[in-house]
Amino acid sequence: MSAQPTATQAAPDALADQVPQVRAYLLGLQARIMDALDAIEAQAAGAGQTVARSLIDPWSKEPGEALQGDGITRIIEGGQVFERAGCGFSHVRGPRLPPSATQHRPELAGAPFEAMGVSLVFHPRNPYVPTVHMNVRMIAARAPDLGPDAPAHCWFGGGMDLTPYYGFLEDVQHFHRCCHDALQPFGADKYPRFKQWCDEYFYLRHRGEQRGVGGIFFDDFAELGFAQSLGLLQSVGDAFLGAYLPIVQRRRHTPWGERERAFQLYRRGRYVEFNLVWDRGTHFGLQSGGRTESILLSMPPLVAWSYQREDGPETPEAALVREFLQRRDWLAEAHAPGSAEAPQK
Template sequence: MMDDHARVNRLREEPRTDIPMAHRVQRFVEALQRHICKAIEDVDGAAQFRRDPWKYREGGGGLTCVLENGAVFEKAGVNTSAIQGRLTERAARAIGVHPAPFFATGLSLVIHPRSPYVPSVHANFRYFALGDDLFHPEDQWFGGGADLTPYYPFLEDVQHFHRVWKEVCDRHPGVADYARFKAACDAYFYLPHRGEMRGVGGIFYDYLRDDPEGAFFFSREAGRAFLRSYLPIVERRRDMPYGERERHFQLLRRGRYVEFNLIYDRGTRFGLESNGRTESILMSLPPEVRWQYDWRPVPGSPEAAALWFFQPRDWLALTEADVPQP
């Protein structure tokens, strides 16, 4: 009987020689954007995405899709881009390469739900190539991942999210490694000035270059897994009642999201330093957020219990008995 790895290898496409990898990835992320936007609109039921095409001044462009003031989602952005030009010294230094012609394409999404019981989520899947010849680039690599930012976390939800990504990684041995990608996510989305993570992590990978076909195959499967990693959580939590107390805590925790994106996020930095489109780059910021001087949770409260989740943990090894109760 065929095992999972053999089954996955059968599904792997033969390498295309008539279309550059850059354009194959571009086609994929644009199709994925359409699929995700449709699914998010169907779940929300009240709002639709505004679709805003734009041009990059050196070449290419993108499509920014933003949904606002929905019944379920306060703000959702699903962006694609495919741009080309020449890296400036500063932009090249930011990603550890030399100044050269480049092509970059990818999808990036951020969703901020209305309910404090529904987590925010971020994901991106991207490809980068250096050199003038896209058929034979000087260098090329894939990156991406997904991470979950709950406000009132539930172990069931956190484990579901991580389980989906572990299953995807496990189907691509030699390219993907859940333990390594999870550890990279925990390290990347950590706020050292706060001593905590912005959420509960997920997976994060970058500079996958040894096997471009394998990395593309993995990234396609990861992109297609996003909806099943997130929408079941939305359906479980969307109708839970909440009040001003929960909303207040949600806005405070969103402050951590903003702090990370504006201080540490490499994608934000690269976008601004490569003269990207500011509206699209800052699309990830939530519509409402709050900072309160020296705020501390009441001991024994649900808010105090929530903070336990914002440290790196082996989520799939935990049981409910391990989780502090308010």
């Protein structure tokens, strides 16, 4: 989406007051989300089964490293519902913005920066439950030639998007409705703009495919001023659980077998390709010297590639690509093609 980046300016003292506020919100968001997943895993565990709980892993950068700061990684691995579900909080400071962050802001090339955010990717075990991604973040930087007392340029980014393996129209519409409602208080233009941005961003150019059914995405955003832009970010973060967990609860009991599992692993390959080849967030983390273990939290635990895989035209696997991995106005389609049914055994 060819939108010009914007930034809001904050005086040094004002930014110092705002950083703890943003940090506290992000830490609370991470805790709420992962506590909710822990509750689902506890609910799903049968008698005699070990309940998968999220590992809490605080970390901090070592003295002398170019990037300084700290964070908390929370991750579930091997759960009944979530095969791998990671949610990371990070708050880092660095001497130079990496190239991935300055391609739209050449005046800030080489600027010292501060960045904080929450990023998650959940890979469910059941192929009928979609993978989901959500991220909210803030970056502040000062032009390198203006000194430490210059106003900081602050901007926000984030969004959420859904990647199903078997498509259900009611799930997609529910997810997009929650995205729409989160943005509506900030202007009727925000959802269509951010939906288009998401469709354009989460696109595998080397495959000519959408990564999933989209959602919302925004970057380099500060056009509402600091307070309102932060409010928009918080509204997106707060909407996540309501957008995703009803889909999880609706689909996690759907029977599945080897056929569905093989297709899930195959489609996960597209997820890996996008994150490593195209994703600006992954590039930002690696280029800035971030914590690799946390940056690659988005990777699925198992994945497979098949050479020139073909699915029959009447199969739900083919329907995913034909009907769901398309740029569609999901909320306007009252009579869109129906959802995929479980394949016949």
